[in-house]
Amino acid sequence: MALPQPLRTSVSPQELELIASEQLVEILPLITMEKTAFISGAYGPLRPPAKCRIPLWMAVNLKVKKKCHIIPPDWLNVEFLQERLSRETSYPEFSQMPFRFAEIAKAILDAAPDDVQNAEKVRSLLKDLREARQAKSREGLAKLDHSELSLPNLCSMEINELRPFFIHAMGVLTQLSREEQNGAAEEP
């Protein structure tokens, strides 16, 4: 199968968003719905005003049609993100963030900015967080070695962005430093 070159080495961001959309979020439904079977599982019943957990793709879909309110997950608010940002800037390691936070945050902020408190501030905090982590991954690059590189707590989008470059660079380094095992047999 002929994939275009960029897709051969990594996944596209839209695909990651799709995968992240499987995660369950809480909503406040505005309509009633019986327990319905979908391919990934059965969700519902939706009985306003009781909260319900459904997958993100469904929540976004309902929200766009104005049939629910999305309740942001516990980490998507100003206090939590602020605390993580200050931790990110004070320590050299990456701070713990939910693995797919970038995709989930973007989906919710795009579809339901009115459901998130202080959406603008949250957006700017997320951007700062992303830039701080990018700076750290650049420093990590300087320590690139042909055998291993461990960057704990990196999240899905960040890994995807760095993957093709890092793998190729490590491959080159492996070939350049393969000397130790190889050793030429001929020549004085």
Added chain:
Amino acid sequence: MDNDYFSIDAILAENQKIQCTFKVDVPEVGHLGGGNDRDIKAPAKLPIPMWLAYIILLSEWADLTIPAPFGPRVRNALKADPRSVRLSALVGAGGLWYGFGKMIMDILDDEQANIMSDVLTKAFRGRLTEVIDQAQHFATLGTLGVAGSAVDAAQSFREGLDGTERELFALAQESSKRTKRWYENHDKARQGTRR
């Protein structure tokens, strides 16, 4: 850049010539030197392409001198500041300095090869950060640069990239561009049908 028979990178890297000093007389192959001689007399120095040099050295007909792109001048320049050396000037645009170096390294004996490997890896690592910085910066601008004097240093670095580094640059730029585009895309049209 590997020893794969079919690797295009390896074939291109092998096309560089190296100086060999012949130790024995070899009749009837004087045309290798490009001159009019019929024979090669020892000690004659001839530039031989890598793919041929391998066998000649293996059969102990000649000795190898480390070619100019890896000579002491280049090594000192790399030690001083790896990012200021223009690798593409040493092997021609589109050439593979690292690939070439690796082939030489395979032929040399252990001690010299260790030194070569050290030089190559340090140079690669030193330039790598600069490559990714520029790639991410240019993710938004595409391949056209912006005019400005501060950009000239960056531009001359980009022109001095060797083939392997160019591939890495393209990879990093491509993935940065896609991620950035995704972050800035706030199009809600695909999120649900409108009824």
